[in-house]
Structure formats: structure tokens, C-alpha cells
Amino acid sequence: MINISINIITLIATLLFLTSVNASNLDLKFEKVLNSDHRSLNNKNRDKFRNPKETLRFFGLSTSTNVIEISPGRGWYTEIIAPIVFENGNFTSVIYEINNESKPYLKKLDKLYREKLNSRPDIYGRANLISINPKNPEYKLKKKVDMVLTFRNVHNWAKAKSAENMFKFFFESLKSGGVLGVVEHRAIEKTPIEEQIRSGYMTEKYVLELAQKVGFQYAASSNINNNPKDTKNYTGGVWTLLPNLRGIKKVDRKKYSQIGESDRMTLKFIKP
Secondary structure: OHHHHHHHHHHHHHHHHHHHHHHHHHHHHHHHHHOOOOOOHHHHOOHHHHOHHHHHHHHOOOOOOEEEEEOOOOOOOHHHHHHHOOOOOEEEEEEEOOOOOOOHHHHHHHHHHHHHHHHOHHHHOOOEEEEEOOOOOOOOOOOOEEEEEEEOOHHHHHHHOOHHHHHHHHHHHEEEEEEEEEEEEEOOOOOOHHHHHHHOOEOHHHHHHHHHHOOOEEEEEEOOOOOOOOOOOOOOHHHHOOOOOOOOOHHHHHHHHOOOOOOEEEEEEEOO
């Protein structure tokens, strides 16, 4: 009986030690990637607003995660996630199909993102790229994944009336037990949907109900990306703040820059 107890204690101690070692190694990996020369100084300067290490750790990203990033924009998060999972995991980026009717901005964004991936095969060489119709996205993955992540995109889908279809796509892309991580500009609760779309700030209720409607279970939220300085009452919406400062006169740029980036919800969902 005593020997059995000692063995159990030893096993628990070993597991705790290995967990601590793995966590420490992952922290070192994050620090290496965040400080790497493949990231511009401009992008590094946004870390204090976007808290990438803390955000991705909250979602549960590890070096062995099979992860999808949805609508990556210019690839700010791609340049962090892709190298983290480069050796032992898998990174897939989902972008929008481009055709003759696509807006010039989307064509430019597509070109810039592809150039980013092609510029550093040592970092992005194993990345997968999938193009979807955002109005009617289809599940085309060879196998379901561990994690789907999206950053500051929900307001665009709400405006295009494609949000539910996108979240259904996320659900179908994930294996059972898989994680959906959402970061989005946060509106004051009870803000009318029309104002949410106009301003770019969405309520947590909107995102929660959207995710639960397609089958996700709410798991947790974090205050990692909270910003109490953001009053959310700007004529130009969320784009008034960094990194855009859209429509802000030169004399007022310092004042708005001191607010930082928007107040953001950080939500974690699980596929049952």
C-alpha cells in the first residue's frame, strides 16, 4: 500500500515537472518568434496592444497544434503562429477567392499576403493556403483540425451578412474537442446591430449567440485585450484608433494614439 502511494506521488510529480518544462519551452519559443527579424519593427510595436503570446496561450496553441487562421489580412498573426507550429504542427491560412469582381483592396491584400508567405520559405514553407467564397464557404480540408482562430473579422462578416455561414465553416473544420478562438472589437452591450456594423464594434452577446447557434459551447473569456481607455464613441468607428487613425487631423494624432488600439473581447469556444 505504501509503495503504491509512493508510486502515485512520483508519477504526479513527474507529470507536473514535464508540464512545467513544456510550458517553459513554449514560452522560450514564443519569445524567439516575437523577437525574430522576420517581423518588422512596426509589427513588433503592436505587441503591447495585441498581446499575442498571452492570447495564443489562452486559446491553447502549442508547437504541435493543427491550426487554421481565418482571413489573416496582411499576416500580422500569421508571422507568429506559423513559426510556432512549423516543426511539429500544421498551419493553414484561409483567404478569400479573388476574381474580376473583387474589390481592388482585396486584390492588393491577397497579393501582399501571398508575397509574405513566398518571401520566407524557412518560416512559411509548410503553410497551407485555402481560398474560399466568404458568402458560401465549403469544408475542403483533408482532415479536421485542432484549432480555428480569427482576429478582428466578425464585424466584416456581419456587414456582409455571411457571419453565420463563416461560423458553420469553422464548426465543420474542427474535430470534436477542437477550439475556436475569437478576438473582436467589443461594443457596449445593447448597441443596436446597425451601429455595431457601422462602428466595427460588436457586442459579446452577438458573438456568443452566433457561435452557440451553429453548435459551439462557450468555454471561457479573457481580459487580455481589454482597453478601458477606449470610449467607443467615435464618428469614424473603431478605425479612428490605432493602427488606422482614419480621418484624424495631425494635431490630434498624439491624443488618439495614447488611447492605443480598440477594446477587444477574447473568447474561447469548444466543439462538442
